[in-house]
Amino acid sequence: GQQLNQSPQSMFIQEGEDVSMNCTSSSIFNTWLWYKQDPGEGPVLLIALYKAGELTSNGRLTAQFGITRKDSFLNISASIPSDVGIYFCAGFDNAGNMLTFGGGTRLMVKP
Amino acid sequence: GAGVSQSPRYKVAKRGQDVALRCDPISGHVSLFWYQQALGQGPEFLTYFQNEAQLDKSGLPSDRFFAERPEGSVSTLKIQRTQQEDSAVYLCASSLGNSYYEQYFGPGTRLTVT
Numbered sequence: 001g002q003q004l005n006q007s008p009q010s011m012f013i014q015e016g017e018d019v020s021m022n023c024t025s026s027s028i029f030n031t032w033l034w035y036k037q038d039p040g041e042g043p044v045l046l047i048a049l050y051k052a053g054e055l056t057s058n059g060r061l062t063a064q065f066g067i068t069r070k071d072s073f074l075n076i077s078a079s080i081p082s083d084v085g086i087y088f089c090a091g092f093d094n095a096g097n098m099l100t101f102g103g104g105t106r107l108m109v110k111p
Numbered sequence: 112g113a114g115v116s117q118s119p120r121y122k123v124a125k126r127g128q129d130v131a132l133r134c135d136p137i138s139g140h141v142s143l144f145w146y147q148q149a150l151g152q153g154p155e156f157l158t159y160f161q162n163e164a165q166l167d168k169s170g171l172p173s174d175r176f177f178a179e180r181p182e183g184s185v186s187t188l189k190i191q192r193t194q195q196e197d198s199a200v201y202l203c204a205s206s207l208g209n210s211y212y213e214q215y216f217g218p219g220t221r222l223t224v225t
Contacts, residue, residue: 004153033213042115042202042216043154088153098144098170099214101153 006102021105022073023089031092032072115217132188136205146202
């Protein structure tokens with residue numbers, strides 16, 4: 001089973017609004033990654049975070065690696081219709097080589 | 112293109128058939144990963160290769176699942192005697208260096224077992 005909890009599970013917002021979603025874990029993660037997945041496609045990497053407290057931006061996207069190393073958030077500013085999709089957080093812990101994924105946040109944008 | 116490619120994109124198999132799914136990673140990427148994604152869920156790890164060595168296969172759900180990467184580039188995921196619960200999207204990802212580098216995903220193969 002998955003160890004990362006993402007919230008909210010879904011969001012329906014108006015175009016132009018800002019969006020915030022987060023991801024929490026019961027254990028420490030050393031790396032946090034945020035992906036976006038469109039229907040019928042694989043996840044596309046948006047932002048990678050490597051240090052606790054790190055704040056990184058990619059255009060209208062901003063993500064932070066929580067100080068406790070057990071959480072991360074993703075913000076999207078001034079949403080546009082093409083932001084629609086499912087956003088996944090993923091992380092590496094000390095235990096293994098694989099990424100553990102959250103359950104995803106489905107974002108819907110109303111023009 | 113320069114991304115990860117997978118084939119076929121869609122596969123329908125009758126229960127009990129064997130299937131083989133192919134992944135072409137990004138050229139030069141050392142690490143290759145297979146994930147299984149059930150409908151409405153996030154991807155779940157299956158197995159990991161560094162070059163031709165399979166370093167972790169802890170996520171393979173049963174001994175019907177087998178993966179190989181004999182020359183350290185293309186990889187094949189084989190599922191023997193498919194069952195309905197094997198229906199899912201199978202994603203392949205590659206990364207440049209060791210497992211802690213960013214992973215880049217292919218489009219996936221959607222497997223439906225009838």
